[in-house]
Structure formats: structure tokens, C-alpha cells
Amino acid sequence: MPKVVVIYLSTSGNTKKMADAIAEGARSRNVDAETVNFHEARIEDIKAADAIAIGSSTFYYKMLPPMEKFIESLEKAKVADKVGAAFGSYGWSGEAPVMIAEKMRDLGMKVIDPVLRIQYEPTEKDIEECKRLGKDLAAKVKKTTEKPGSGSTKHEDAGVREVKMGEGGH
Numbered sequence: 183m184p185k186v187v188v189i190y191l192s193t194s195g196n197t198k199k200m201a202d203a204i205a206e207g208a209r210s211r212n213v214d215a216e217t218v219n220f221h222e223a224r225i226e227d228i229k230a231a232d233a234i235a236i237g238s239s240t241f242y243y244k245m246l247p248p249m250e251k252f253i254e255s256l257e258k259a260k261v262a263d264k265v266g267a268a269f270g271s272y273g274w275s276g277e278a279p280v281m282i283a284e285k286m287r288d289l290g291m292k293v294i295d296p297v298l299r300i301q302y303e304p305t306e307k308d309i310e311e312c313k314r315l316g317k318d319l320a321a322k323v324k325k326t327t328e329k330p331g332s333g334s335t336k337h338e339d340a341g342v343r344e345v346k347m348g349e350g351g352h
């Protein structure tokens with residue numbers, strides 16, 4: 183089963199709520215998805231993942247330095263060509279997710295555009311958007327991990343189309 187790992191930095195839980203919803207969305211599309219605080223992220227899990235979503239809230243117009251270092255350290259995990267997504271809660275300027283996406287691209291990852299930003303605590307509607315991003319990630323991962331000739335079912339094809347239509351909506 184394709185694997186998605188959702189890594190976050192969250193000081194008061196807002197970005198964590200987004201992370202949990204992204205993982206839930208991915209699982210609803212039958213991929214393996216787990217949520218992990220960036221402090222606890224293990225290199226083996228990152229190496230084993232087909233897609234990596236990274237989220238951070240914004241502080242003083244950027245992401246916090248430990249998260250920046252963490253993302254740079256991902257070069258060791260050979261993340262190039264993996265699917266990526268960036269997200270985060272913010273208050274008024276919201277630079278962190280944009281910076282995360284940039285760094286992921288520098289590492290050679292295929293990052294879903296645009297990033298997903300939610301102001302302060304996610305509402306129910308925001309949580310649905312986060313789930314949608316998880317579904318988009320699952321669809322992209324299925325596409326990249328699908329073996330030629332393995333024959334996808336009609337059901338899967340329909341899921342991919344539905345997700346593609348939602349991609350512009352973040």
C-alpha cells in the first residue's frame with residue numbers, strides 16, 4: 183500500500199489539526215498515512231514514504247529555524263522525486279508553507295500547488311479542505327507508484343478524476 187507521512191510543527195495545535203485531517207483524507211483513499219511531530223520524525227519512515235506533507239505555522243514572517251533545519255536534513259533521506267505538500271496555520275502573513283514548498287522543490291520533490299494555509303484554528307470547512315489535500319496526495323501517490331500493466335480498477339480511475347477536479351480549490 184502506498185505510504186504518506188504528514189510531518190508538522192505546531193505550537194498550540196492548529197497546524198496539528200490540519201495534519202491529522204490531511205492524514206485522515208489520505209487514509210480515506212486507501213493509502214497508509216501517519217501524522218508525526220517533526221521532533222519525532224524518523225529518517226527510515228521518511229525514506230519509506232511515497233509522499234511527504236510538511237506543515238508549520240508562521241512565526242515572525244517565516245517558519246521556525248528548527249523546522250528549516252529539519253527540512254534541509256531531508257536530503258539524507260533521498261526525498262527527490264517523492265510527492266510533497268506544504269501546509270500550515272497562520273495569523274496574518276502566512277509565509278511558512280510557501281517557504282516549505284520552496285525548500286521541498288529545492289530537494290527535487292514534486293510539490294502540490296498551491297500550498298494550504300488556514301488562518302488560526304481550522305473550522306469544520308477548513309478541516310474538509312485539509313482532508314481534500316490528503317485525498318489529492320493519495321491520488322498523486324497512487325499514480326506514481328502504480329506499476330505499468332497492473333490494471334487499475336474503474337473505481338480508482340473515478341477517484342483520481344474527482345480529486346483532480348478538486349486540486350484547484352485550495
Ligand SMILES: Cc1cc2nc3c(=O)[nH]c(=O)nc-3n(C[C@H](O)[C@H](O)[C@H](O)COP(=O)(O)O)c2cc1C
Nearest residue numbers: 192193194195196197239240242243273274275276
Ligand atoms: C509570537 C508569535 C509570532 C507570530 N508571527 C506570525 C507572523 O509573522 N505571521 C503570521 O501569519 N502569523 C504569526 N503568528 C500567528 C500564528 O502563526 C498562529 O497563531 C497559528 O495559528 C499558530 O498555529 P500553531 O498552533 O499550529 O502553531 C504568530 C504568533 C505568535 C504567538
